[in-house]
Amino acid sequence: xxxxxxxxxxxxxxxxxxxxxxxxxxxxxxxxxxxxxxxxxxxxxxxxxxxxxxxxxxxxxxxxxxxxxxxxxxxxxxxxxxxxxxxxxxxxxxxxxxxxxxxxxxxxxxxxxxxxxxxxxxxxxxxxxxxxxxxxxxxxxxxx
Amino acid sequence: xxxxxxxxxxxxxxxxxxxxxxxxxxxxxxxxxxxxxxxxxxxxxxxxxxxxxxxxxxxxxxxxxxxxxxxxxxxxxx
Numbered sequence: 387x388x389x390x391x392x393x394x395x396x397x398x399x400x401x402x403x404x405x406x407x408x409x410x411x412x413x414x415x416x417x418x419x420x421x422x423x424x425x426x427x428x429x430x431x432x433x434x435x436x437x438x439x440x441x442x443x444x445x446x447x448x449x450x451x452x453x454x455x456x457x458x459x460x461x462x463x464x465x466x467x468x469x470x471x472x473x474x475x476x477x478x479x480x481x482x483x484x485x486x487x488x489x490x491x492x493x494x495x496x497x498x499x500x501x502x503x504x505x506x507x508x509x510x511x512x513x514x515x516x517x518x519x520x521x522x523x524x525x526x527x528x529x530x
Numbered sequence: 531x532x533x534x535x536x537x538x539x540x541x542x543x544x545x546x547x548x549x550x551x552x553x554x555x556x557x558x559x560x561x562x563x564x565x566x567x568x569x570x571x572x573x574x575x576x577x578x579x580x581x582x583x584x585x586x587x588x589x590x591x592x593x594x595x596x597x598x599x600x601x602x603x604x605x606x607x608x
Binding site for chain 1: 574576
């Protein structure tokens with residue numbers, strides 16, 4: 387089963403930071419083997435919003451490139467939306483994060499790669515932080 | 531350019547459904563099948579994806595910590 391890639395992994399792959407090399411390695415691994423990881427239309431929309439806002443610097447073209455790598459993205463269906471609405475999670479998760487959780491659960495995905503600790507301790511979903519290189523490498527190995 | 535011929539067997543019900551969809555969308559059954567394949571399995575090849583990774587690598591955004599980045603993302607919902 388593939389892992390799910392959150393928007394911050396895409397943004398950090400395009401941003402000089404301690405996260406960059408690990409996030410680039412994740413995007414690269416998916417580009418080489420699309421069976422490894424997936425993302426969703428909602429994640430791409432989130433990345434696009436960040437790109438257009440300019441608040442994370444000049445990320446022109448990032449979303450289009452991510453769309454090319456993550457092909458096809460998982461759709462956001464009415465089933466995903468309804469599941470997100472019924473998750474009953476704590477208030478710390480925003481609407482889009484709930485959509486991501488529901489997307490994973492509907493697709494049978496149990497791992498989300500994200501720098502956002504808000505995804506910790508959710509039933510049925512395990513977060514792997516991109517900075518945890520051991521876990522990331524293990525993830526590549528598990529999926530191959 | 532479509533040069534490859536693929537012959538597949540479908541149930542009567544699925545064939546009727548495709549015919550109805552094609553009429554409703556004013557397109558052909560073949561176009562529907564091609565679209566479904568691309569939507570399910572993607573249409574970008576390995577070179578496209580590698581070029582996209584290079585494009586991402588060339589970018590130099592401004593780092594925001596995860597919680598701030600999440601706030602930017604959630605801001606769009608007002």
